[in-house]
Amino acid sequence: MNETLxxxxxxxxxxxxxxxxxIYILLVLISVIWLIPFVCIVLQSFRVESTHMARYIIPHEWxxxxxxxxxxxxxxxxxxxxFVIALVVAVLQTVIVLCMSYTLSRFRFKMRDGLxxxxxxxxxFPGMLTMIILYRVLKDxxxxxxxxxxxxxxxxxxxxxMGYYVSKGFxxxxxxxxxxxxxxDGATRAQVLTKIILPLAKPIVIYTILTxxxxxxxxxxxxxxxxxxxxxGMNVAVGMYGWLQLDQIxxxxxxFCAGGVIVAIPVTILFMCLxxxxxxxxxxxxxxx
Amino acid sequence: MNRYxxxxxxxxxxxxxxLYKLTSFFASIPRAIxxxxxxxxxxxxxxxxxxxxxxxxxxxxxxxxxxxxxTSYLVMGFGSIARxxxxxxxxxxxxEVVFIFxxxxxGGHWMSMLPSLGKVGPHEEYDEILDLYTTTYGDNSFKILxxxxxxxxxxxxxxxxxxxxxxxxxxxxxxxxxxKRLKSGKDDLRSxxxxxxxxxxxxxxxxxxxxFTVMPIVFMILVAFTxxxxxHNGYTNALFSWQGLANxxxxxxxxxxxxxxxxxFGEILTWTLIWAFFATFTNYFLGMFVAMMINKKGIRLKxxxxxxxxxxxxxxxxxxxxxxxxxxAKNGIVNEVLLNLGWIKHAIxxxxxxxHGGLLPRVMVIGINIWIGIPYLMLIAxxxxxxxxxxxxxxxxxxxxxxxQQYTKITLPYMLFITGPYLLTSFTSNMNNFNVIYLLTxxxxxxxxxxxxxxxxxxxxxxxTWLFKITTGAExxxxxxxxxxxxxxxxxxxxxxxxxxxxxxIKNEEDFQ
Numbered sequence: 001m002n003e004t005l006x007x008x009x010x011x012x013x014x015x016x017x018x019x020x021x022x023i024y025i026l027l028v029l030i031s032v033i034w035l036i037p038f039v040c041i042v043l044q045s046f047r048v049e050s051t052h053m054a055r056y057i058i059p060h061e062w063x064x065x066x067x068x069x070x071x072x073x074x075x076x077x078x079x080x081x082x083f084v085i086a087l088v089v090a091v092l093q094t095v096i097v098l099c100m101s102y103t104l105s106r107f108r109f110k111m112r113d114g115l116x117x118x119x120x121x122x123x124x125f126p127g128m129l130t131m132i133i134l135y136r137v138l139k140d141x142x143x144x145x146x147x148x149x150x151x152x153x154x155x156x157x158x159x160x161x162m163g164y165y166v167s168k169g170f171x172x173x174x175x176x177x178x179x180x181x182x183x184x185d186g187a188t189r190a191q192v193l194t195k196i197i198l199p200l201a202k203p204i205v206i207y208t209i210l211t212x213x214x215x216x217x218x219x220x221x222x223x224x225x226x227x228x229x230x231x232x233g234m235n236v237a238v239g240m241y242g243w244l245q246l247d248q249i250x251x252x253x254x255x256f257c258a259g260g261v262i263v264a265i266p267v268t269i270l271f272m273c274l275x276x277x278x279x280x281x282x283x284x285x286x287x288x289x
Numbered sequence: 290m291n292r293y294x295x296x297x298x299x300x301x302x303x304x305x306x307x308l309y310k311l312t313s314f315f316a317s318i319p320r321a322i323x324x325x326x327x328x329x330x331x332x333x334x335x336x337x338x339x340x341x342x343x344x345x346x347x348x349x350x351x352x353x354x355x356x357x358x359x360t361s362y363l364v365m366g367f368g369s370i371a372r373x374x375x376x377x378x379x380x381x382x383x384x385e386v387v388f389i390f391x392x393x394x395x396g397g398h399w400m401s402m403l404p405s406l407g408k409v410g411p412h413e414e415y416d417e418i419l420d421l422y423t424t425t426y427g428d429n430s431f432k433i434l435x436x437x438x439x440x441x442x443x444x445x446x447x448x449x450x451x452x453x454x455x456x457x458x459x460x461x462x463x464x465x466x467x468x469k470r471l472k473s474g475k476d477d478l479r480s481x482x483x484x485x486x487x488x489x490x491x492x493x494x495x496x497x498x499x500x501f502t503v504m505p506i507v508f509m510i511l512v513a514f515t516x517x518x519x520x521h522n523g524y525t526n527a528l529f530s531w532q533g534l535a536n537x538x539x540x541x542x543x544x545x546x547x548x549x550x551x552x553x554f555g556e557i558l559t560w561t562l563i564w565a566f567f568a569t570f571t572n573y574f575l576g577m578f579v580a581m582m583i584n585k586k587g588i589r590l591k592x593x594x595x596x597x598x599x600x601x602x603x604x605x606x607x608x609x610x611x612x613x614x615x616x617x618a619k620n621g622i623v624n625e626v627l628l629n630l631g632w633i634k635h636a637i638x639x640x641x642x643x644x645h646g647g648l649l650p651r652v653m654v655i656g657i658n659i660w661i662g663i664p665y666l667m668l669i670a671x672x673x674x675x676x677x678x679x680x681x682x683x684x685x686x687x688x689x690x691x692x693x694q695q696y697t698k699i700t701l702p703y704m705l706f707i708t709g710p711y712l713l714t715s716f717t718s719n720m721n722n723f724n725v726i727y728l729l730t731x732x733x734x735x736x737x738x739x740x741x742x743x744x745x746x747x748x749x750x751x752x753x754t755w756l757f758k759i760t761t762g763a764e765x766x767x768x769x770x771x772x773x774x775x776x777x778x779x780x781x782x783x784x785x786x787x788x789x790x791x792x793x794x795i796k797n798e799e800d801f802q
Contacts, residue, residue, distance in 0.1 A: 016587065023582045030579065031597045034660070037612050038604065040622065053615060055625040096497065099490040107487040122502055124781045126721050128756055129774035130505035132767055136431060158501035161494030189486035218605040221723060221757065237607040241728075244611055253615075260608040271603035272596075279599075282665065283672025 038264075045258035052250045066258035074231045075259055078239040081149050082217055082263075085235065088153050090213035093160040097208050098201070101164040102193060105171035106179065119162055128221065135225050148226045148233030155226075156216065166285035170204040171197070173284075207281030210274050217267055236263050321787050343452070350459045358458040365451060368458040372465070376474030381454045388447045396440040403437035406430040406515065407528040430523030430530070434515075438508050442499075513537070513771035519764045529768075536772045553746055554773070556736070558780070560651070561751045565719040567655045568662070569712060575659055576666020577674075577704060581696075583667070584674055595671070598664040606661065610728035613657055614640070641734045647748025650730055654749050658725050669711070670704065677703050713788050717781045721753045732758065752777050 040057050045066050047059035070076075104116060134155055138144050143151030174197065182192045198205070220237045227233035240259050243252035271278065293301070293309065301309060351359060361368040366381030402408075409427030416423045464471055472480075481489045513536055521529040540550045583594045601609070616622050617639040624636040642649040681699050690698065705712075726732065732747030732754050746755060752773060760770045 020585075020587055023585060023588055027582060027588075027594050031594065034598060034601050034664075037609060037616065038601070040616070041608070041612055053618070053620060055620070055622065057622060096494045100494045103487045103490045109487055119498070121782070122498070122506065124717070124778055124785065125506050126753055126756065126774050126777050128721070128723065128753055128760075129509045129771065130502065132760055132770070133435070133505045133508050134501065137435070155501060158497035161498050162502065188483040190482035190489075193486075214603070214605075218607055218724070220607055220728070237605065241607065241611065244615065256611075260604075260612065264604045264608060267605065268600060268603040272600065275596075275599060278602075279668055279672070282668050 041257045041260050044254055045261050047254050051252065051254050053253050066254045069255055070258050070262065074239060077232060078234050078236045079262070082235040085149055085153055086213045086216040089156045089216055090209050092157045093212040094205065094208045096157060096160050097164055097167055098205065100161040101168035102171055102197065104164060105168045123162055131222055131225055138226060144226050145228055145230035146232040151226055152223060155222065166281055167204045167208055169284055170201065174200055203277050203280050206274055206277040210271065210278055214267060214271070217263065318787060325786050347455060350455055354458060354462060358462060361454055361458050365454045368461065372461050372471060374461070374471055374474065376477055377457065381450065384447065384450045388443070391443065396443065399433060399436040399440050402428065402433045406433050406530050410528040411525060426524060428528060430528045434511060435508060438504060438511065442504065509771050509774060512767055513775055515768055517767045536768050540772050557746065557750055557752055557755050561720055564655065564751060565716050568658045568719040568722065569716045571655060571659050572662035572666050573712065576663045577670040579663055580667045580670035580674055584671060598667055602664050606724055607728055610725065614729045617653065640730050643734050643748065647734060647736065650734060650749050654726060654729055657729060661725060673704060673707055674700070713785060717785060720751070720781060721777070722751065723753050723757065726751055726754050
């Protein structure tokens with residue numbers, strides 16, 4: 001009797017060991033697949049002997065040439081543009097999103113349901129559609145090409161109120177009794193927000209700032225439209241996209257890799273530091289729809 | 290089909306239960322669609338009744354009101370000022386003055402041009418001093434349409450304010466009759482940080498949405514009814530004008546030969562739906578699978594595996610996508626490795642193969658989208674999986690369930706139930722996933738059969754990248770892009786409506802609080 005039990009548990013242990021081994025192999029495989037492109041980018045950014053696409057990964061000659069070339073190219077300007085956009089958007093978009101989501105979570109006013117439904121419907125229109133006209137309007141305002149940066153900021157923050165879902169979901173989980181207690185003590189609605197809710201909302205504030213900051217680094221289409229071939233108004237995505245086109249890829253491929261590294265490092269570091277908040281926001285957002 | 294009560298349902302066998310669920314899902318679709326149209330009907334009825342009530346109220350307020358109220362019908366804010374609510378009154382008056390000034394100086398002009406979208410196009414004019422013909426530019430259709438739309442917005446805002454002004458008078462009269470004190474300007478200002486704090490908070494975000502989202506969408510919907518394109522840009526080469534439903538007819542009617550928009554549209558729409566389906570569900574299930582592997586008891590270094598995947602989220606997509614697309618190029622690293630290993634004899638043209646209707650590039654974009662998407666899904670799934678009560682698994686194990694049974698009976702239903710709305714939004718956003726397609730393939734390879742009608746169309750082109758293509762270049766067909774955009778909206782909205790009405794997990798939002 002005892003023996004059979006022992007045998008069975010040994011069998012269980014063996015099968016668990018096998019399944020765990022398979023899982024470890026898969027996880028290592030996954031990690032490799034996910035990291036290979038980035039490892040390649042970093043390695044190729046140090047390649048000195050040639051600048052075109054090569055059929056090998058590890059450089060024959062190592063050096064900082066590509067980074068020096070970056071420093072002497074328009075890349076500096078693009079990087080500064082993107083950084084300024086990301087910084088301003090991170091601040092203003094966060095303010096707008098918080099206003100919107102807090103209001104929709106806490107106030108019950110006449111137009112509320114209609115408003116939310118209306119924004120849901122608006123969100124179903126492809127955003128691409130509005131680009132043509134936004135471009136023309138920005139052009140009339142003189143905010144395109146070399147002046148694209150303020151134009152892009154304006155467009156990014158103007159519609160950011162539509163993305164209130166995740167943080168509204170967060171505010172919904174804060175108990176309403178907090179508000180009511182403060183109101184009984186004589187606080188105005190504005191004071192409730194600034195004194196009670198905001199300190200509690202730190203995770204969602206950080207999540208909003210983080211996503212707002214990361215957005216502009218990847219925006220491509222509209223930035224391309226607005227800068228329209230003027231190097232001074234480009235962001236990194238638009239500028240570096242040009243480097244991989246047929247006429248430039250021969251001279252700029254390794255520069256693209258170096259630029260990719262320079263762009264990815266600060267964003268990644270910031271992201272890894274604030275990872276906890278990002279994970280909370282993403283999971284919360286998916287659960288509450 | 291016959292409906293079962295809860296008890297009868299429990300008595301059914303597994304197969305019957307599944308069949309029952311399936312049939313009731315499909316049976317509920319017509320009802321969902323019918324409900325949709327009923328809701329639209331109700332909406333218009335409510336609007337009609339509402340407008341009727343408004344007019345009746347306007348009439349009664351005028352009839353029963355005193356002279357202050359009656360004057361307010363013409364001079365906005367007069368009643369408020371006369372009754373001591375100076376701040377409100379002045380704001381109403383200011384609105385009226387600005388409105389009249391605008392309509393006389395500009396608005397009237399734009400409104401009068403709106404029906405024709407401009408009368409005088411660019412034309413050659415003889416210049417006597419220089420003794421040659423020079424081009425003179427006339428009206429600007431684009432500006433007429435744009436400012437026409439803005440003026441209509443302004444008129445609506447004015448009518449609303451005017452109505453509000455009349456209502457204010459009625460309320461004030463009632464207050465005074467009841468012997469109550471009217472709110473002063475100070476009270477109004479204080480309420481903006483208290484009871485009406487929501488107005489303060491919403492003012493800025495909603496203005497932004499109105500100007501930069503609503504107005505452009507209205508404008509672009511109107512463009513679908515014109516012939517605005519590269520050859521009729523409204524100013525420098527030719528005016529554009531209203532075309533009625535002609536553009537919709539071109540896109541949707543089947544013309545057997547020659548330029549065939551409907552075939553192109555149908556082809557791209559089909560691929561868009563296939564793409565959205567696979568992009569959503571491959572990510573969903575594989576992401577869940579990865580999350581479950583990492584979460585499994587006894588697996589070590591959980592944090593490391595997670596960090597590796599999460600790190601890839603941080604790197605801007607344009608870098609990773611552009612780089613990966615080059616890795617799979619014909620002379621890229623992947624081909625080189627495969628050639629060296631001797632697995633293939635000739636380099637594979639991952640992005641250029643048109644065999645089997647562009648099957649290879651299509652599979653490739655779906656595959657690389659998995660690479661992009663799994664980290665997000667892994668995060669989401671991890672969060673949800675941790676919330677599943679552990680005793681569910683415990684008790685099922687005692688009942689003798691194996692891992693697969695646990696997955697299909699506990700994990701999957703729980704995940705599907707909770708993430709239903711998320712799946713829906715991710716399906717629709719995949720339909721509009723511009724970045725992945727554009728940065729990977731740019732729509733390539735060219736689909737010769739579908740091209741021609743509206744420029745070149747590729748096998749991996751989604752509706753959204755097609756839309757982008759037809760809005761760029763000298764032959765831009767803005768009107769066609771608008772029509773396509775509207776069609777995308779119709780498809781997405783239809784899917785959303787039907788799924789939302791069928792989904793089990795439509796949650797009452799108050800339940801959360």
